[in-house]
Amino acid sequence: MTNDDGITAPGIQLLAESLKDKYEVMVVAPAQEMSASGHAITIRMPLWVKEERIDGRFLGHSVVGTPADCVKLGLDVLSPGKIDLIISGLNRGPNLGTDVLYSGTVSGALEGALQGIPSMAVSMTSWDDPRYETGVYVVKFLIEHFPWKDLPEFCALNVNVPSVEPEKLRGYRLTKQSKRRYRDYFEARRDPFGNTYYWMLGEVVEDDEDPESDYLAVKEGYVSITPITVFMTDYKLLEELRRRLDFGDKGDR
Amino acid sequence: MTNDDGITAPGIQLLAESLKDKYEVMVVAPAQEMSASGHAITIRMPLWVKEERIDGRFLGHSVVGTPADCVKLGLDVLSPGKIDLIISGLNRGPNLGTDVLYSGTVSGALEGALQGIPSMAVSMTSWDDPRYETGVYVVKFLIEHFPWKDLPEFCALNVNVPSVEPEKLRGYRLTKQSKRRYRDYFEARRDPFGNTYYWMLGEVVEDDEDPESDYLAVKEGYVSITPITVFMTDYKLLEELRRRLDFGDKGDR
Numbered sequence: 001m002t003n004d005d006g007i008t009a010p011g012i013q014l015l016a017e018s019l020k021d022k023y024e025v026m027v028v029a030p031a032q033e034m035s036a037s038g039h040a041i042t043i044r045m046p047l048w049v050k051e052e053r054i055d056g057r058f059l060g061h062s063v064v065g066t067p068a069d070c071v072k073l074g075l076d077v078l079s080p081g082k083i084d085l086i087i088s089g090l091n092r093g094p095n096l097g098t099d100v101l102y103s104g105t106v107s108g109a110l111e112g113a114l115q116g117i118p119s120m121a122v123s124m125t126s127w128d129d130p131r132y133e134t135g136v137y138v139v140k141f142l143i144e145h146f147p148w149k150d151l152p153e154f155c156a157l158n159v160n161v162p163s164v165e166p167e168k169l170r171g172y173r174l175t176k177q178s179k180r181r182y183r184d185y186f187e188a189r190r191d192p193f194g195n196t197y198y199w200m201l202g203e204v205v206e207d208d209e210d211p212e213s214d215y216l217a218v219k220e221g222y223v224s225i226t227p228i229t230v231f232m233t234d235y236k237l238l239e240e241l242r243r244r245l246d247f248g249d250k251g252d253r
Numbered sequence: 254m255t256n257d258d259g260i261t262a263p264g265i266q267l268l269a270e271s272l273k274d275k276y277e278v279m280v281v282a283p284a285q286e287m288s289a290s291g292h293a294i295t296i297r298m299p300l301w302v303k304e305e306r307i308d309g310r311f312l313g314h315s316v317v318g319t320p321a322d323c324v325k326l327g328l329d330v331l332s333p334g335k336i337d338l339i340i341s342g343l344n345r346g347p348n349l350g351t352d353v354l355y356s357g358t359v360s361g362a363l364e365g366a367l368q369g370i371p372s373m374a375v376s377m378t379s380w381d382d383p384r385y386e387t388g389v390y391v392v393k394f395l396i397e398h399f400p401w402k403d404l405p406e407f408c409a410l411n412v413n414v415p416s417v418e419p420e421k422l423r424g425y426r427l428t429k430q431s432k433r434r435y436r437d438y439f440e441a442r443r444d445p446f447g448n449t450y451y452w453m454l455g456e457v458v459e460d461d462e463d464p465e466s467d468y469l470a471v472k473e474g475y476v477s478i479t480p481i482t483v484f485m486t487d488y489k490l491l492e493e494l495r496r497r498l499d500f501g502d503k504g505d506r
Binding site: 010025035036037038039040041042043044047048049066068069072073074076077098100101102106110112138147151152154155174177179181182184185186188189195196197198199200225226227228230231232233234235237238241242244245 | 254281286288290291292294295296297299300301302319321322323325326327329330351353357360363365380399400404406408427429430432434437438439441442448449450451452453474478479480481482483484485486487488491494495498
């Protein structure tokens with residue numbers, strides 16, 4: 001298990017505790033919050049690792065690094081044996097639409113997929129009232145009922161859970177990553193020495209009308225499950241450019 | 254223009270200088286090297302901006318942040334008018350295969366695409382001998398001959414340039430993001446106080462046999478141009494899961 005909210009976050013701790021009865025759980029998570037860290041990895045600095053305990057009980061390893069660092073180090077160094085499934089979460093806040101690009105949570109799952117391990121990112125779609133118990137319920141359901149063992153290499157699941165009680169979930173829906181995105185704006189401030197600095201803020205834009213959109217599923221009370229890949233080639237555009245350009249595969253200049 | 258090697262890097266400075274005669278150039282780049290920063294953005298800290306000069310001449314703005322931060326702040330705050338094209342580079346080192354996921358350079362272009370501006374990431378595929386003049390030559394060629402004005406929203410170009418003299422380039426090839434990736438390993442060390450830390454290292458794995466692969470084009474002396482998208486849904490897997498699962502769109506639980 002990893003996350004991007006850091007090893008001290010309630011989402012990962014509750015999930016680890018809840019699965020320990022039935023499964024062997026290993027936690028490797030960032031020492032600090034790494035939200036919006038994208039698929040960053042740490043290559044110019046070494047990685048520091050620490051054993052973390054709660055009330056004396058071993059919880060897992062914290063890494064001064066990103067979720068992708070945690071997965072790599074977890075698999076290569078810290079794991080005592082084969083890992084069957086990587087779960088990145090439970091994240092506080094949604095990872096819908098273009099969030100996928102910025103999300104440290106999703107990058108944890110994609111890194112697992114890159115390493116050939118079935119992986120899923122699981123996010124609670126509310127910031128204020130994340131209801132992690134519902135996330136635990138969903139993860140348990142997916143572990144038992146989703147054919148995650150058959151996830152192909154390089155592919156992962158991006159799961160978003162509505163913030164309602166488990167019995168109020170309407171079900172599960174396989175979805176597409178939507179074009180849900182942000183309209184950014186910046187708030188300028190001046191420090192005591194006269195220098196300007198900027199806070200990045202954004203308003204969410206939800207104008208994707210595809211009924212299979214990830215955020216629509218959540219809005220309608222369903223758990224959204226989007227199969228995602230590390231391959232970002234735009235095949236439609238590739239074909240179009242090939243038709244149009246006279247340097248294609250021919251190597252003319 | 255932005256990059257992930259930082260505003261002091263020769264790649265961005267040479268490119269900016271070389272295009273200034275003919276085009277209006279604006280540089281907004283990280284204050285420090287941000288390689289492998291993925292598509293990270295800075296949301297828990299404010300962004301500091303500084304005007305940078307070389308020998309008294311204005312070069313551009315540096316931002317204590319990531320390439321995606323630079324693009325957002327550049328477009329929203331620093332730009333005096335409409336931006337026609339965002340170029341992220343010239344990067345030192347390739348961005349081929351799964352590099353796309355980790356690359357700060359590519360994230361600069363994808364962020365531009367998200368903001369609806371035609372964007373390209375341009376990388377020199379050699380670390381030791383990047384030959385930025387060839388990169389400048391390629392960028393000039395693409396500005397004049399590539400229909401970048403027609404790039405659809407949410408799509409960008411990932412360009413990789415072989416490290417040879419311009420006249421030795423064999424041409425341009427439209428390619429796919431390959432599964433070129435790394436086999437990671439970690440080197441453990443001990444600090445003077447007895448704590449262990451790890452350096453992440455990796456060996457490149459180039460076993461993708463698709464003749465349209467990005468890295469093959471470069472190996473064969475072509476400039477590789479891969480159209481990429483911010484949408485990471487795996488449609489093939491989506492269809493397969495839909496056929497197979499009895500909770501699909503129906504919302505059964």
